[in-house]
Amino acid sequence: MSLAIQAEGLVKRFGETVALNGVDLRVPTGKVVGVLGPNGAGKTTAVRILATLLQPDSGHATVGGYDVVRDPVRVRSLIGLTGQYASVDEDLSGNENLVLIGRLLGLSRPAAKARAAGLLEQFELTEAAGRAAKTYSGGMRRRLDLAASLVGHPQVLYLDEPTTGLDPHARNEVWAVIRRLVADGATVLLTTQYLDEADQLADSITVIDHGRVVAEGRADELKRRVGGQTMLVRPTALSDMDIVERILADLTGVNPVRDNDTGLLTAPVSDPVLLSTMVRKLDDAGITADELALRLPSLDEVFLALTGKPAEEVAV
Ligand SMILES: Nc1ncnc2c1ncn2[C@@H]1O[C@H](COP(=O)(O)OP(=O)(O)O)[C@@H](O)[C@H]1O
Ligand SMILES: [Mg+2]
16 A cells, blocks of 8 residues: 555644644545544644645654655645635636646646636536636635645645535535545545544544544544444334333343434444344334334544544534
């Protein structure tokens, strides 16, 4: 497995603040790694170091095999950066912005125009191409940011909180664009405060909190790491809730959570095999269920378990 990004022991202090406290990060070529963490966790600091915009106090990192401190020019030629500090000029049109960036990157005028037209098409901005960027909706603006970061055909793309502050509709638009990039084989480092975003887009997730990696793995591995699954039973007849509650309590040794409105009973289980036991017991009792399942904890529950506090509480 070749690594597009490899960082070891990154430390960065700003005065008293320890923004990064020894972060390791690995992004395999062609994969999407999500860096998930609340506001202030150190995500942007890590991205800025990997983009050569900031030097680490200690630790080292390579992008495409080049050291970010010793070979910044080479590194910059490999990367595209979009996010919290996007470089789009509000007064220029979408097309003008992209042509300008192409020219800055050394493309001829015709080549820059062709590149801009292709990207505007790819990001569904062709109709708005002649309008000033300041007239764009939030979702269009992020799509233009993304297009701008791609002008130079980067091998590795950094997306720093690409959907923060967007409404759900605009977020879906941006997700669709990112999914297409990923399907085309892009290598992406994606930072996010949103558990569902990391879950949806990333092959693997590195969870950071207070400048430290607190967990790492695929979404399903992280969910499993937190342990136990939850059994859900919804008897077809509400009148069966009492008896199902007793069966579930006997089976799990825990008092189930009971929702009289939805008719749903839930209890944590240590062993998935209990699901088939439950099926048998319901059958023996002559009870049918509309819903009988095991589920892994949500990523929100995972975050709570891994960091000791819910993601919402610390996110701004
Ligand atoms: N240029 C800076 N000067 C001082 N403190 C900073 C600077 N950049 C970041 N920090 C601090 O470092 C910590 C991590 O910030 P940041 O990397 O921006 O987090 P995130 O992107 O995860 O929200 C925060 O406490 C932030 O206030
Ligand atoms: Mg940030």
